[in-house]
Amino acid sequence: MTTPASRRVARAVWRQTAALGAFTLREYRIWQSYRVNQIMWLTNIFVTTLLFFLMGRMLTAADAHLMGAAYGTNYMSFVVVGIAVNTFLFTNLADPYTRIQRSYFNGTMDLFLLSPMSIFMPLVGLMTKSLLDDYPRLFIVGAFGMLLFGAQFRFQFSLAALGFTILLLAAAFGIGAISASSFYLLNIKRGTEPVRFIVQQLLATLLAGTYYPITVLPRPLQWVACFIPHTYAFDALRRLLDPGANMGLPVLPVQRIVPWSPLTVDAVALGLMTAILLPLGFLLYGRGIEKARREGTLTRWQ
Amino acid sequence: MMDGPAVDLRAVGKTYPGVELSLRGTKLETLGPALWVKNAIRAARLTIEAAPPVTALADVSLTVAPGEVLGVLGPNGSGKTTLIKILAGLIRPSAGSGSVVGYPLGSSDAIRRRVSYVSTTGWMGLEWALSARDNLRFFAELSGMSPALARTRTDEVLGALDLTDDAYKLTSELSNGMRQRLIMARALLWRTPLVLLDEPFVGLDPGHRQALSDYIRRELPARGQTVVISDHQAEVVESVADRVLILDKGRVRALGTVAHIMQSLSGLIVLEVVTELSDTPVLSPPPLVRRVERRMRPGPLGLMHWRLTVEQGPSTFSAVLTWLSSAGGRIVEVEERRPGLQDVMADSTVLAAEGA
Numbered sequence: 090m091t092t093p094a095s096r097r098v099a100r101a102v103w104r105q106t107a108a109l110g111a112f113t114l115r116e117y118r119i120w121q122s123y124r125v126n127q128i129m130w131l132t133n134i135f136v137t138t139l140l141f142f143l144m145g146r147m148l149t150a151a152d153a154h155l156m157g158a159a160y161g162t163n164y165m166s167f168v169v170v171g172i173a174v175n176t177f178l179f180t181n182l183a184d185p186y187t188r189i190q191r192s193y194f195n196g197t198m199d200l201f202l203l204s205p206m207s208i209f210m211p212l213v214g215l216m217t218k219s220l221l222d223d224y225p226r227l228f229i230v231g232a233f234g235m236l237l238f239g240a241q242f243r244f245q246f247s248l249a250a251l252g253f254t255i256l257l258l259a260a261a262f263g264i265g266a267i268s269a270s271s272f273y274l275l276n277i278k279r280g281t282e283p284v285r286f287i288v289q290q291l292l293a294t295l296l297a298g299t300y301y302p303i304t305v306l307p308r309p310l311q312w313v314a315c316f317i318p319h320t321y322a323f324d325a326l327r328r329l330l331d332p333g334a335n336m337g338l339p340v341l342p343v344q345r346i347v348p349w350s351p352l353t354v355d356a357v358a359l360g361l362m363t364a365i366l367l368p369l370g371f372l373l374y375g376r377g378i379e380k381a382r383r384e385g386t387l388t389r390w391q
Numbered sequence: 392m393m394d395g396p397a398v399d400l401r402a403v404g405k406t407y408p409g410v411e412l413s414l415r416g417t418k419l420e421t422l423g424p425a426l427w428v429k430n431a432i433r434a435a436r437l438t439i440e441a442a443p444p445v446t447a448l449a450d451v452s453l454t455v456a457p458g459e460v461l462g463v464l465g466p467n468g469s470g471k472t473t474l475i476k477i478l479a480g481l482i483r484p485s486a487g488s489g490s491v492v493g494y495p496l497g498s499s500d501a502i503r504r505r506v507s508y509v510s511t512t513g514w515m516g517l518e519w520a521l522s523a524r525d526n527l528r529f530f531a532e533l534s535g536m537s538p539a540l541a542r543t544r545t546d547e548v549l550g551a552l553d554l555t556d557d558a559y560k561l562t563s564e565l566s567n568g569m570r571q572r573l574i575m576a577r578a579l580l581w582r583t584p585l586v587l588l589d590e591p592f593v594g595l596d597p598g599h600r601q602a603l604s605d606y607i608r609r610e611l612p613a614r615g616q617t618v619v620i621s622d623h624q625a626e627v628v629e630s631v632a633d634r635v636l637i638l639d640k641g642r643v644r645a646l647g648t649v650a651h652i653m654q655s656l657s658g659l660i661v662l663e664v665v666t667e668l669s670d671t672p673v674l675s676p677p678p679l680v681r682r683v684e685r686r687m688r689p690g691p692l693g694l695m696h697w698r699l700t701v702e703q704g705p706s707t708f709s710a711v712l713t714w715l716s717s718a719g720g721r722i723v724e725v726e727e728r729r730p731g732l733q734d735v736m737a738d739s740t741v742l743a744a745e746g747a
Contacts, residue, residue, distance in 0.1 A: 104535040111532035119520045197516035200577075203479055204533045205504040382483045382499065385407050385447075388476070388510075 108206040112214030113221075120221050130222065134229050141168040141300065142238035159324075159340045159351070160302060161333035166241055169234035170326050171299035174257070176226040178319060180219040181261035182289050185269035186282045188215035193272070199388040208378050209371060212269060246329040249352075253329070256359040257322035259367055264288050264318075266370025273377030276386065293319045304340060311342050318362045325355035395493055397585055397617035398455035398478060403487035403496070404641075405448040405473050447473040448641040451487070455619065455634075457584070458612045462632030463621035464736055470641040471621040472510075475587045478619060479508050492584045492617075507578040508587045516574070517562045523573050524549065524558040531580050548576040551606060553599065567594040575603060579611075586611060588620040592627055604631045625732035637736055645735055652735060660703045661730045662711060668693040669720025677710040682734075694723060700734055 091099075121127075142165060160167055192198045192215060201211040234240030268284040271277045296303060296310055297319035303311050314320045324341055328334045328351065336352060343358065344351040381387035448470040455461045463471050476482040478491050480499035494501040510516075517526050524545060531541035549555050552572040557565060565573065571594045578586060588607070592600050608631050611618050622628050628635055629649050637645040637652075645652050659681065665688060676683060682700040697715065701707055708725075715722060 100535075107535040108533050111529055114532070115518065115521065115525070115529045118525060119518060122520045192516075195516060196510060199479075199481060199508060199510050200516050200530065202481060203503045203506060203508050204530070205535065206533060382481065383485075385405065385473070385476075385482045387481050 104205060105207055105210060108204070108210050109214055109217075112210075113217045116218035116221055120218060131229070134226055135233055137172060138169070138230055138233040138238060141165070141172065142234075144168075159335045159338040160327040161331040163239070163241055163331065163333070165234055165238050166331045167302075167327060168300055169230055169238075169240045170330060171323060173227045173230040174254070174319075174322060174326060175293075175299050176230070177220075177223045178257065178261050178293075178322075179289065180216065180223040181258050182265045182268070182293075183285050184216045184219045185212050185262070185265040186272060186285055188212075188219075189269045189272050190278065191215075193278070193389055196389060202378075202387065208375065212266060212374060241332050242330045243332050244330075250326055250329045253322055253325045253355065253359065256356070256363050257318055260318035260359060260362040263363065263366025263368075263370040266374050267366065270370065270373035270377040273381040273386070274373055288317060292317050296320070298323050302340065308342070315341060315343050315358075318359055318366075321355040321358045321362075325352055325359075328352060395490070396454040397457045397459070398453065398461075398489070398491055398619065400454075400489035400496075401452050401487055403448065403451045403477065403484045403489055404446070405470075405477060405482060406485045407445045407447060446641055448477070448484070448638075449486075451638075451641075451643055453636060453643070453646060455617055457617050458615050459634065460608065460612060460618040460620065460632045462628030462635045463619060463638060464623070464625055464628045464635055464732060465621075465638035465644075466623055466736060468640075469623075469638040471623075471638060472589055473641070474638070475508070475589045475619060475621055478585070479503070479506050479587055505583050506585045506587060507581050507583045508589070509574055509578045509591045510589050517570065519561065519563040522559045522561055523554055523565060523569075526562060526573065527577055527580060530577050534581055544580050548579045551579065551610070552576040553602065568596055568599055571595055572599060572603070582614065582616065584615070584617060586616050586618045588618065590622050591620065592622065592624075600627070601630075607631050623736075625736060629732055635732060637732070639736070649732065652732065653730075656730045656735065658703055659700055659730050660707070661728050661734055662697075662699045662701060663724075663726040663728065664697040664699065664711075664715060664722060665724040666695045666697065666715060666718070666722050667720035668695055669718035672714050672718040674714050674717040677714055679704060679707060679710060680714070695720065700730060 189198070189212065192201065192211060198211070202208065206214075231240070231242070235242070264284065268282050268288075271282055271284055277283070292313065293299070296306060296314035297317060298314070299319075303314050303320060306314065320341060324344075328336055337350060339345045339351050341351070341354070344354045347354050349357070378387065451470075451474065453461075463474060465471050473482060477484050477496070480491070480496075480502040484496060489496050491502050492505040494505075496502075518529070521529070527545045527548065528541050531544055532538070536544065546555075546558075549558050552575055554569065554572055554576060557569055560569075562570065562573070571591070575588075575591055578588070578591075592603065595603065604627070607618055607620065618631075620628065620631060632649070634646065634648050635652060636643060645655070668687075679702040680699055681702065682698075684698040686696055688694040688696045699711060701711060712722060712725070
């Protein structure tokens with residue numbers, strides 16, 4: 090038998106699900122209305138993968154040790170994981186701020202904040218366009234890498250890889266929500282948003298090991314890399330997916346000092362980051378909305 | 392339908408904190424990291440920077456009954472949009488208390504489920520790559536309507552706003568007026584108890600303006616929906632509202648039915664006078680002149696247009712014309728008319744607020 094409370098919860102869940110569905114449908118309609126964009130989208134993925142294939146060809150067998158024994162010897166496999174993960178990681182981290190900024194300036198935020206849905210729903214819902222755009226890249230980069238450029242993967246640990254991917258996406262979205270919160274909380278409405286810039290464009294680009302293992306970095310920078318989720322995700326996914334990768338050989342500085350297996354260290358680190366960053370992101374975003382309501386900066390002055 | 396008033400405000404005010412754009416002459420917005428650090432420090436309340444606050448609304452008290460249409464009239468910057476955003480829960484008032492659709496002003500979550508809102512430039516929130524119909528369906532589905540109900544409601548409001556023939560056009564292909572009707576249609580989708588319309592007639596041709604006025608006047612109150620509609624054009628508000636609230640610099644200048652407000656103007660007339668270009672009159676205006684407004688009349692002739700609100704009396708004309716003649720210019724044209732809401736809006740000396 091259903092109680093009034095459970096009916097209320099069911100209604101609220103239905104409302105949020107319907108809102109997310111509406112966002113997804115709308116973004117899909119927009120995405121598929123730009124036909125030329127789809128061709129460019131595919132071309133861009135192909136060119137990016139080709140670029141690293143050509144760079145990979147410069148590596149000789151003698152250079153393979155640069156990749157570190159932990160990740161196998163196939164540079165294309167190494168870099169395909171980096172590119173593929175980076176594309177959708179970029180979405181989760183960079184998109185919330187950009188989307189909130191856009192809907193604020195084009196006047197849609199008023200309507201979203203007056204719609205019967207959670208104040209967090211626009212944060213998630215507006216991302217769906219990028220999800221449609223970026224998440225399939227994971228598979229297309231993988232397909233290009235395997236079919237055209239000699240990348241190889243093993244799939245017996247796919248489930249574990251999926252688990253790490255989900256943790257990574259959640260942690261990255263937490264950072265994305267913190268970044269979006271600065272739009273209202275710190276009133277950063279133009280230019281480069283610092284959280285996103287520091288994590289994505291500075292730390293992740295240089296230190297996370299998208300295109301090279303972090304062992305090529307000076308030791309202090311390797312420690313800095315341990316403070317972003319990307320580092321652990323790349324490490325774990327390469328160990329799980331790249332053929333010839335070593336599950337037991339520590340690479341990251343934290344793995345060298347903690348007496349656990351490297352994959353356990355990755356899982357715990359990612360889990361902790363998710364547990365901290367995700368609620369923190371929502372908390373700060375909610376605070377930002379409330380502050381903007383008080384100050385009258387919630388919606389664009391028209 | 393709610394038991395109490397749809398809107399009940401008591402001494403509500405809003406003061407915006409001042410915005411500081413520069414520090415020691417350096418434009419901070421050009422220095423991203425500097426702005427970030429400054430805002431972080433301010434957010435942590437480590438420093439308080441004194442920039443002059445702006446009072447947008449002060450001491451506004453009013454009640455609006457369910458099913459009533461309240462017009463909010465005032466010049467640009469008078470506080471109309473601030474008032475509407477407070478009612479929508481988009482802005483927290485800094486003073487006063489009250490309720491909207493039966494919920495305290497601070498209950499944004501409860502209020503926003505019961506309010507529809509059309510903002511001045513709401514067309515910007517439409518997705519240009521989608522058709523008029525798809526835009527509406529998105530907002531219908533956002534509220535948790537079933538797909539069938541969303542379709543029915545969408546078709547219904549498209550018909551009501553004369554957009555059925557344009558339903559499958561992309562938003563980018565619609566004229567300005569059509570887009571304005573589309574955002575109006577969007578506000579009507581949800582049938583909320585309170586409909587807030589902030590200058591909804593912008594860009595509409597006279598025919599559609601009249602049709603929309605009639606629709607607001609006739610259909611919404613019949614469904615029990617309360618409407619608060621703002622504009623800076625008196626005739627627009629006058630044609631649709633049961634009562635009118637006139638705001639000036641954030642304060643209530645008048646509140647009441649159009650008849651009540653016009654009654655307060657009895658004994659006054661407006662003289663529209665055209666003179667040759669002249670200096671300021673050397674004499675003081677006669678005491679029966681309540682308000683003077685003058686501007687250059689466009690054109691090559693060099694004429695001056697005077698609008699005078701004056702007390703009606705046997706010597707009104709002669710006193711006014713003598714005064715104007717003292718400026719030295721010849722009087723070209725004089726026209727007398729009864730004052731309207733537009734004159735009340737512009738004249739701070741005429742009326743006191745109802746119940747204020």
